[in-house]
Amino acid sequence: MGFFDSLFNGRQGRSAQVAKERLATVLVDDRYKLTPEMKEQMKIDIAAVLARYLPAIDPDQIEVTLLRGEASDHLKADIPLRRAQQSDV
Amino acid sequence: MARIITITSGKGGVGKTTTTANLGTALAMQGAKVAVIDADIGLxxxxxxxxxxxxxxxxxxxVVEGRARLRQALIKDxxxxxxxxxxxxxxxxxxxxSPAQMIDLTNQLRQEFDYVLIDSPAGIEGGFRNAIAGxxxxxxxxxxxxxxxxxxxxxVGLVEAAEKGPPSLIVNRIKPRLVNRGEMLSVDDVxxxxxxxxxxxxxxxxxxVTSTNRGEAVVYDQNSLAGRAFLNIARRITGENVPFMAITDQQSMFERLFGMFGRRRS
Structure with missing residues (x-):
């Protein structure tokens, strides 16, 4: 069974798992009424605040995800930094 | 004094009406006095x-507009x-x-029945608000x-906002074969x-499908898995502790063996 399954489903992954991950994101965004537009604006604002302390950050590189947790929900932001040059520091 | 339970869903076509009809029938089979209300006005x-x-x-x-008394509008099964x-x-x-009229109506029914089940319309607008009001x-x-x-x-969010207490969930139309293959959300996922x-x-x-075609509740069918599931839900509503059916592939070993080869084609 596993063999056939991996043969046919291996490439894209199981659709139930895909559905679950997509729903996990969309449900929590719905709950917080967070539109894609607001997310984009949030990234720009985060980049602007961080630019006061760190070398310039590209808002397009930031990933903001709301996550549903057991007791509370979380905002996860993945913000790649431009590696600091010696002279910048 | 009746418990008033609204069956709702948000999305249409997931089985609210079938659920209401079968839970109502199952509860009445257990000897309860039950009224089922169709709150989907116009449909x-x-x-x-x-x-x-x-x-x-x-x-x-x-009834709401006073042209008929409550008893006159209640149709016996x-x-x-x-x-x-x-x-x-x-x-x-x-x-x-209006929601106020629905509350008034359900309060009248409360006196005469053990359970009042309300079949809600799909959506999150007025019809839904009426259906949960009482x-x-x-x-x-x-x-x-x-x-x-x-x-x-x-x-779920709207029900919580309406302070109705935490809603409970029925996961309908589970296809065990798809779930086993990881191609359908499982009950645990949901x-x-x-x-x-x-x-x-x-x-x-x-x-x-066949029982609905005939206008009969599926809970009468001893061989129907869905019928048994609805009977179990009705027992849980009455407070009985009924274990959940194991949703496994109901195929025989023979079919399963065949399926292994059949899968190539599908």
């Missing part, structure tokens, strides 16, 4: 699902004398009734599909996403 359906479409004289709007249907009006729309409890029906689960989550109390799991079952 009347509970009557045809229950096979009572030819007996309608008055409807919910007639064909088999169970303790089961009654209050049909929706077909020629009016959702605005014909409810003590809310049951949300969903299928294991992204659109239905998303809409169910919206309803529960994890919606984070509400599970009250029933109903497998996808063709007997629903």
């Amino acid at each position: 009347r359906n509970l009557d045809v699902v229950m096979g009572l479409e030819n007996r309608i004289v008055y409807d919910l709007v007639d 064909k088999r169970l004398p303790e089961l009654c249907l209050m049909p929706a009006a077909q020629t009016r729309d959702k605005d014909a009734v 409810a003590d409890e809310v049951v949300i029906v969903t299928t294991p599909e992204v659109s239905a689960v998303r809409d169910a989550d919206r309803i 529960l994890e996403l919606l984070a509400i109390q599970l009250i029933g799991i109903v497998p996808d079952d063709e007997t629903i």
